[in-house]
Amino acid sequence: MKIAGLIIGILAILGMILAFIPCIGALNWINIPFAVLGLIFSILGLNQDQRTGLPKGTSIAGIIMCAIAIFFGLIRLILGGGII
Template identity: 45%
Template structure:
């Protein structure tokens, strides 16, 4: 589960960077639910693995949470969330 959430987080961050391009900000509406699913997968991975093997799941959780936070901030900034 850890490697899946890590890859999911990398894709979410790449998608977030793509949504920074002007006129592609609407991509945040799709990226935020995508990253939320990745964060849920990471949380499941954290709960199911032993404490010494949680590094990938933690990294995936952090990447997905950063993507969610920046995407939501971008939507607020651009008037996408009122």
Template identity: 45%
Template sequence: MGLISLIWGILALLWMLLAFIPLLGWGNWFMIPFAVVGAIIAALGLIIAGPGGRSRAKAGLLLNLTAIVVGAARLLLGGGVL
């Protein structure tokens, strides 16, 4: 689960960077739910994994939460949320 969430977080961050391109900001509307699913997978990975195998799940959770926060801030600043 940790590896899946890590890959999911990397994809969410790449998608977030793509949404910074002008006229592609609408991609944040799809990226945020994508990253939420990745955060849920990471949280499950933290619960299931033993004490030694949590580093990937923590990294995946951090990446997904970063993508959610930056994407939401981009939507708020760009006027995507009315």
């Protein structure tokens, strides 16, 4: 779960960067739910790590990347009026 969350977090960050290009801002309508899915996977991976005592750096990195993609994606949608 934590590896899936990390991979989705990386892809969400790349999608967020791509959506900052003018006229491609609507990509955030796809990217934000994708990042929420990655956030859920990372949180589940973190809970699994806490029970087993494994290192939890991968899960935390996935959580941070997905949260950044969600935050900046929402800001971009608000500033662009949801379309641009």
